[in-house]
Amino acid sequence: MRIGLLDTWLSKRYLPFWRPYLQELGVQLLSPRLPVSEALLRIEEPWPRSARLLAARALELKAQGAEALLLPAALADSPRGSGQCPWIVDPASMLEREIGGLPRILRVSPELGGGALGEAARLGQELLQNPQQVRLAIERSRRFLTPYKPPAMPRGERILGVVAQPHLLEDERLYPEVLEAAERYGWKVALPDASPERLREEGARVPLNVDLPNDLEFVGAGHYLGRLGRVGGVLLLVDDHCQAVERLARKLSAQLHKANAVYVLGGDAAGAVQRIMAAG
Numbered sequence: 001m002r003i004g005l006l007d008t009w010l011s012k013r014y015l016p017f018w019r020p021y022l023q024e025l026g027v028q029l030l031s032p033r034l035p036v037s038e039a040l041l042r043i044e045e046p047w048p049r050s051a052r053l054l055a056a057r058a059l060e061l062k063a064q065g066a067e068a069l070l071l072p073a074a075l076a077d078s079p080r081g082s083g084q085c086p087w088i089v090d091p092a093s094m095l096e097r098e099i100g101g102l103p104r105i106l107r108v109s110p111e112l113g114g115g116a117l118g119e120a121a122r123l124g125q126e127l128l129q130n131p132q133q134v135r136l137a138i139e140r141s142r143r144f145l146t147p148y149k150p151p152a153m154p155r156g157e158r159i160l161g162v163v164a165q166p167h168l169l170e171d172e173r174l175y176p177e178v179l180e181a182a183e184r185y186g187w188k189v190a191l192p193d194a195s196p197e198r199l200r201e202e203g204a205r206v207p208l209n210v211d212l213p214n215d216l217e218f219v220g221a222g223h224y225l226g227r228l229g230r231v232g233g234v235l236l237l238v239d240d241h242c243q244a245v246e247r248l249a250r251k252l253s254a255q256l257h258k259a260n261a262v263y264v265l266g267g268d269a270a271g272a273v274q275r276i277m278a279a280g
Contacts, residue, residue: 004061024137048239073107081215084244160187161225164237233276
């Protein structure tokens with residue numbers, strides 16, 4: 001069995017467990033090799049940049065001979081916030097709908113919580129039909145079942161906090177223009193260093209009428225970075241082709257007391273950083 005592992009879309013949260021677990025099961029794992037810039041050029045559809053990378057990775061792994069792809073399961077169902085952007089809430093189903101002939105998709109939760117071992121047992125049995133080998137693989141890999149640890153906050157002055165939907169924020173290869181603009185004007189980029197659970201709790205206290213976990217995390221991250229004294233400004237980063245998230249970002253922007261700007265991928269990143277500098 002050859003299973004393709006994607007290196008984007010919350011992979012930093014779930015692969016630290018699923019990669020070693022699948023290795024213990026004895027399956028062959030395939031990984032993408034194309035540079036992100038080249039992969040993005042292979043998908044021309046008007047989809048969000050993050051979705052184009054996801055699709056390119058899926059097709060690349062198919063070409064390598066993957067018989068299945070491991071992907072995050074759907075977040076939830078909601079008519080609010082990013083619930084209006086199907087790529088964000090259920091990327092696996094969107095891949096199946098938009099791209100024919102893909103290998104079958106194995107869905108797992110991106111959160112390594114209490115249900116992960118049950119998911120591992122179910123998927124392992126589906127793949128091997130060998131309960132004893134599955135139990136052994138779980139025992140050998142359960143030490144990797146640790147919560148996602150966000151990156152540390154950089155030291156120094158002129159720190160620019162960057163906030164986005166989690167699947168976008170955690171893959172800095174998707175917004176190189178933001179990193180380049182920040183460096184050009186002497187800013188250090190900082191992502192939220194609080195846990196997703198803490199950010200969601202903070203987001204739930206903000207009156208923006210969102211309920212999806214990724215939206216709560218996005219809103220909570222904006223308020224979290226917005227109240228840190230060492231953060232000089234906040235850039236609210238939005239994937240292209242998702243107007244609902246852009247609207248949410250602009251509502252969030254209006255609530256922050258710190259200098260901030262909304263930047264939609266494909267726009268003027270340098271101009272967004274300059275707006276923050278002018279307002280600071």
